[in-house]
Amino acid sequence: MQVSPLPTLPSRLATRGVEVLPGTLLCAAIAAVSTVIGSFLPMLGSAIPAVVIGVLVALVRTPGPRLRPGIGYSGKFVLQCAVVLLGAQLSLASIVEVGAESLPVMLSSLTVCLLGAWLLGRALKIDRDLTVLVGVGTGICGASAIAAVSPVIKAKSADIAYAISTVFLFNILAVLIFPVVGHALGMTPHAFGLFAGTAVNDTSSVVAAASVFSASALGFAVVVKLVRTLMIIPISIGLAVMEGRRSGEGERFTPRRVLRLVPWFLVGFLVVATLTSLGAVPAAAADLLTQVSVFLVATALAGIGMSTDLRAIRTAGLRPLLLGGILSVLVASTTLGVMALTGAF
Template identity: 80%
Template sequence: MQLAPIPTLPSRLASRGIDVLPGVLLCALIAAIATVIGACVPLVGSAIPAVVIGVLVAMIRKPAARLAPGIGYAGKFVLQCAVVLLGAQLSLASIVRVGAESLPVMLSSLAVCLLGAWVIGRALGVDRDLRVLLGVGTGICGASAIAAISPVIRAKSADIAYAISTVFLFNILAVLIFPVIGHALGMSPHAFGLFAGTAVNDTSSVVAAASVFSASALGFAVVVKLVRTLMIIPISVGLAVLEGRRTGSSERLTPARILKLVPWFLIGFLAVATLTSFGAITETASGILTTVSVFLVATALAGIGLSTDLGAIRTAGLKPLLLGGILSLLVALTTLSVMAATGAL
């Protein structure tokens, strides 16, 4: 692979900045409006208004092509940066503790989801690749898992678009419904963090749902979600082996290839948490970083709202959509059942 020369890096970065700036500014403007709404109605927060405003704007008038790079940039990279900054709230010891606590709930819901995707998907007549994408998207971490798994199973672009659109639809429903369920069941912020981090399938929606429920639930929910994101690695490796056997063209799984399956923002989150653990990030700095992170989340969700493709769901039929809904329900019910059985509810 030929690398671009280092001397051209500043000009390339400047060009990229010019491309994404208009779209990012639009998302930031929506985030600012959503922040004002959240300040006036604290129960709503800034996450839901950002998504709703973004979707409404996209429905009324599709954003111009020159805004697309920045909208996509906000919906992905800005969100990942927000997650990295949330590491300032936690220490490595708390991450290990949360991982150990959430493991039974996480593994149970993932197993039920993957099994349900295979059995129910086949019964509904959903295409194999789409079953796999919906299963990993719902069971692990939404669009990130779908993006990681797609090249492994050589999924078609239409299947990828449908899976991401379906997962996103139920993410939005989770943001609206899960806080209501949490309050109805009298969950503590700690319990809701475990519930949202396990049963909601995309990082943005986990952050949004936890933010709506309680600010103190946010950090715990994110850690649970990030620990769950690590499941991309064994699932990707397993699918790569199965795909190789099915096609007879297995590609060697080197440590470097496996390492590439780990999302960079997970590494960044752990790095910031490490700095926090050693006192490099003060309490004041942690508060500032958390505030910035919340605004970045609203900016990212505005981008996701603006880029929502409602037509992709309408044109692909209802069976995969039905499968996505069933899987989301199975994950939520399994999570609640295991939490109740283990005394975590």
């Protein structure tokens, strides 16, 4: 008879808590320092110092096995919790409005990115799987899209690691460059939220770039980014069909498999936004949740900074990096072009 794991859940959670605590506390300490830095330099905010300190720590001394679980936990789960809390800033009506407004810009940039990846990957003679991973990572939502698509195309672990490292490199550059571009073009917080949410490919970097630009751009940018994240579903289904035809082993997509592609933090974000819409979250509580989410973002970015594998980027060659760079520029320029055509700024 199979024993239910439910009775052992408290002990397993306790074990997991002890495992991740040291690394998480280190990330939180870096976030605290970054928050102080951001209070003196508001243009930087707490996000950029956190990721820079994290990278510097990793360069000076690679985190050991005692710290690594918590660092990984911070870079993923803590960030997802931060996104959930950002739902307290928005109502469901505003989310629907944002989705409708961002759709033309988002679909245009995604189409250009995927077409560019196909053409440039062939021209640069880059492996098909690596081209797909860099393309979806740049066009949709960074590591989340890469993680969702990898099992669909049966990608090798080396390709997955390189694609994530490549996308992460341009995420960091986007955090540094996009706010400068936004201010230079005289964007409003609303316009910059659309720009960052569409053209920056990873949730952490979207949050960081929007935080640096202005606090009022953050909520809008996150909603645009989460709408864009939903593109994982049709892209994964399309790639599964193509892979099935190519290998002769087509796999049926059931509703349950489709639902598994929806990130849990997107559901959590919508739940919090629903509670806010119903008046269940008082204004004071919403402000507190927003402040907590900003600190959690800094904690997560510290973890992401310390997780950067610079050696993997150096040893894998320049062509995939070139592909990622060109695609990032294509996505950003397409986003700005469509925004200009539609009068979004």
